[in-house]
Amino acid sequence: MLAGLLQKLRVKIDDLIDPEIIERIERLDTRLNEYGVDPWGFDPNYIKYALPIAVGIYRNYFRVQTTGLANVPRGRVLLIANHSGQIPIDGMMIVLSMFIEADPPRMVRSMVETWSATLPLVSFFFPRTGQIVGTRDNCRRLLQRDEAILAFPEGTRGISKTFAKRYQLQQFGLGFMRLALMTDTPIVPLAVVGAEEQIPSLMDFKPIARLLGFPAFPVTPTFPWLGPLGFLPLPVKYHIYFGKPMHFTGDPDDEDEVLDTKAQKVRRTIQRMLRDGLKARKNVFW
Amino acid sequence: MSSGNIKKSASSRSSGPRRKKNPESVVIAGISGNFGRLLTRRLHAEYPIIGIDKRPFEGKPKDVTHYQVDARRRKAENIFRRKDIRALVHLGLVHRPQPGKPTYREMNVRGTVKLLDYCQRYGIPKVVLISTASVYGPDPTNSNFMPEDTPLAGVADYPEMQALIEWDMYAQSFFWKYPDIETVILRPVHVIGPNVRNAPTNYLRLARPPTLLGFDPMLQMLHEDDLIQAIMLSLEPGISGIFNVVGPGEVPLSVILKELGKKPLPLPHVIARPLLKRLWRFGLSAFPPGEVIHLQYQCMVDGKLARDVLGFRPRYNLRQTILSVKD
Numbered sequence: 036m037l038a039g040l041l042q043k044l045r046v047k048i049d050d051l052i053d054p055e056i057i058e059r060i061e062r063l064d065t066r067l068n069e070y071g072v073d074p075w076g077f078d079p080n081y082i083k084y085a086l087p088i089a090v091g092i093y094r095n096y097f098r099v100q101t102t103g104l105a106n107v108p109r110g111r112v113l114l115i116a117n118h119s120g121q122i123p124i125d126g127m128m129i130v131l132s133m134f135i136e137a138d139p140p141r142m143v144r145s146m147v148e149t150w151s152a153t154l155p156l157v158s159f160f161f162p163r164t165g166q167i168v169g170t171r172d173n174c175r176r177l178l179q180r181d182e183a184i185l186a187f188p189e190g191t192r193g194i195s196k197t198f199a200k201r202y203q204l205q206q207f208g209l210g211f212m213r214l215a216l217m218t219d220t221p222i223v224p225l226a227v228v229g230a231e232e233q234i235p236s237l238m239d240f241k242p243i244a245r246l247l248g249f250p251a252f253p254v255t256p257t258f259p260w261l262g263p264l265g266f267l268p269l270p271v272k273y274h275i276y277f278g279k280p281m282h283f284t285g286d287p288d289d290e291d292e293v294l295d296t297k298a299q300k301v302r303r304t305i306q307r308m309l310r311d312g313l314k315a316r317k318n319v320f321w
Numbered sequence: 322m323s324s325g326n327i328k329k330s331a332s333s334r335s336s337g338p339r340r341k342k343n344p345e346s347v348v349i350a351g352i353s354g355n356f357g358r359l360l361t362r363r364l365h366a367e368y369p370i371i372g373i374d375k376r377p378f379e380g381k382p383k384d385v386t387h388y389q390v391d392a393r394r395r396k397a398e399n400i401f402r403r404k405d406i407r408a409l410v411h412l413g414l415v416h417r418p419q420p421g422k423p424t425y426r427e428m429n430v431r432g433t434v435k436l437l438d439y440c441q442r443y444g445i446p447k448v449v450l451i452s453t454a455s456v457y458g459p460d461p462t463n464s465n466f467m468p469e470d471t472p473l474a475g476v477a478d479y480p481e482m483q484a485l486i487e488w489d490m491y492a493q494s495f496f497w498k499y500p501d502i503e504t505v506i507l508r509p510v511h512v513i514g515p516n517v518r519n520a521p522t523n524y525l526r527l528a529r530p531p532t533l534l535g536f537d538p539m540l541q542m543l544h545e546d547d548l549i550q551a552i553m554l555s556l557e558p559g560i561s562g563i564f565n566v567v568g569p570g571e572v573p574l575s576v577i578l579k580e581l582g583k584k585p586l587p588l589p590h591v592i593a594r595p596l597l598k599r600l601w602r603f604g605l606s607a608f609p610p611g612e613v614i615h616l617q618y619q620c621m622v623d624g625k626l627a628r629d630v631l632g633f634r635p636r637y638n639l640r641q642t643i644l645s646v647k648d
Contacts, residue, residue, distance in 0.1 A: 068570045068571070068572070068639055069638065069639055069640055070572050070576050070580075070639065072571070072572055072573065072576065074465075074466075074570065074571045075465055075539075075571075076465075076539045076571070076573065078573075149461050149462040150461070152461035152462075152618060152619075153461045154535075155533075155534060155535020155536060155590075156535045157535075158461075158535060158536050158537075158538075158617075159535075159536065159537040159538075159573065162539065163573075167465065168461070168462070168463075168464075168465070170462070170463075170464040171464075172464035172465075172466070172467075172468075173464050173465050173466075176465070176466060
């Protein structure tokens with residue numbers, strides 16, 4: 036009887052889901068097996084229930100505005116963005132923008148920290164929603180499958196930085212450049228404006244972070260004082276700027292200095308886009 | 322076998338130390354287990370089979386010669402000396418230890434060292450060693466599809482895992498040391514089927530298989546008959562190398578349990594480990610505690626090499642493979 040009720044409830048929920056979302060899920064280019072899962076653990080049925088909430092946050096809470104989305108070419112592509120805001124909402128919003136606004140809709144794979152695989156729930160929530168543990172081999176295989184990959188070359192250096200360093204790009208890792216050269220993939224630079232203010236970290240309390248095994252332990256005006264609630268991001272307005280694709284050629288196994296020169300070109304482009312974006316912004320919240 | 326093939330292998334052997342009268346025999350080490358008996362049933366129509374196992378061979382076909390000896394005994398060496406042998410198939414790691422049997426490590430590694438030593442000494446042209454894809458070890462930092470050259474770091478914090486890695490490393494060193502012998506190392510993903518009794522099938526046959534709360538790793542499985550197919554392809558002349566053997570696809574653990582109609586028993590992983598360890602020690606559980614990590618982190622491999630070089634394609638689809646463990 037309970038099963039029957041649950042089934043009824045599910046049908047009800049299915050009716051509530053925006054038909055546009057269902058239609059977009061169906062239009063995704065996926066390679067599913069007989070159980071509706073792709074080899075990487077992505078399950079479109081799963082996102083059917085996660086997406087309406089996420090889209091609600093995208094549209095109503097952060098009121099994401101995108102510019103230049105048409106710059107993203109078809110086929111394999113690396114989206115390279117600034118990383119900020121203590122929790123990777125910026126990644127989620129970029130992924131959503133490509134799902135909601137791109138035509139045809141695309142499921143961007145973001146490269147998540149290996150650490151996430153050790154967290155209960157998160158460990159399977161990420162793969163089921165198309166996100167992948169960011170190893171070089173994973174990234175290469177997905178690009179060879181002509182997928183779109185989102186990477187943050189600043190890594191935790193970017194997301195955990197304090198409020199005082201907002202919109203200052205941290206040091207870039209070189210892995211993304213190596214992969215772009217290896218797989219001949221165009222790079223689209225992205226600037227996310229807004230996320231850097233969502234959780235203003237006053238300091239990163241490293242001893243506690245180490246103790247808990249977290250990448251950082253931010254102290255904000257509300258966290259940890261108000262408990263988990265204090266970690267709620269502010270309703271900042273998100274602007275995502277998509278730059279023109281950049282093409283690089285060369286030996287992926289070159290000296291780090293050579294790769295760094297190339298990576299710096301991407302970094303400077305994003306820094307410039309951030310500056311322009313900040314200039315155009317009138318207020319953090321609207 | 323056609324006469325042409327026999328002639329070919331006989332002439333290639335003419336430079337060998339002695340003349341052999343029965344050039345097509347295949348020695349199967351570990352023949353008495355469920356998988357060994359199954360392999361024998363499939364293989365004995367094609368090759369004369371000689372079995373080596375400490376255990377008796379129940380239901381042995383008439384045309385199979387079985388030596389109930391320990392691989393480390395002189396009698397085992399005599400098999401390789403007297404008989405004319407085409408290949409050794411070593412099922413070392415298909416079977417898992419029973420609760421309360423500590424000799425696993427000694428049995429596998431030392432026994433294998435001896436058997437490979439005989440193969441080298443008596444010029445056996447082909448050696449097929451069945452390892453497992455578990456040697457890569459489930460780990461949160463794993464890539465999704467690990468190729469054969471991935472380091473066997475594993476999580477060597479429990480003895481069975483260490484034995485697996487040690488065994489595979491020894492097999493690899495043999496492969497590199499004796500290029501004249503066609504050595505094939507197969508690393509199949511979880512082998513399941515109606516006959517095999519190993520950790521994955523024991524687990525899937527539990528009334529309430531335990532799962533770890535908040536974890537649902539992707540898994541690869543291989544039907545037992547598909548492993549036999551891979552072994553037969555490995556026996557072909559000219560084939561050597563290290564191959565991952567991957568089944569028809571990848572699915573989350575929860576999907577497998579659902580397909581089998583099992584109601585999982587979700588446990589927080591901090592409780593699951595010590596609990597299963599205790600149950601195992603008292604012989605109350607058929608699930609080796611070292612395997613718990615497979616319920617938490619993924620350990621998936623890339624089967625491209627076996628596809629390209631062996632020409633291996635699984636014959637069972639995902640659903641058939643999963644349902645094959647149903648009694």
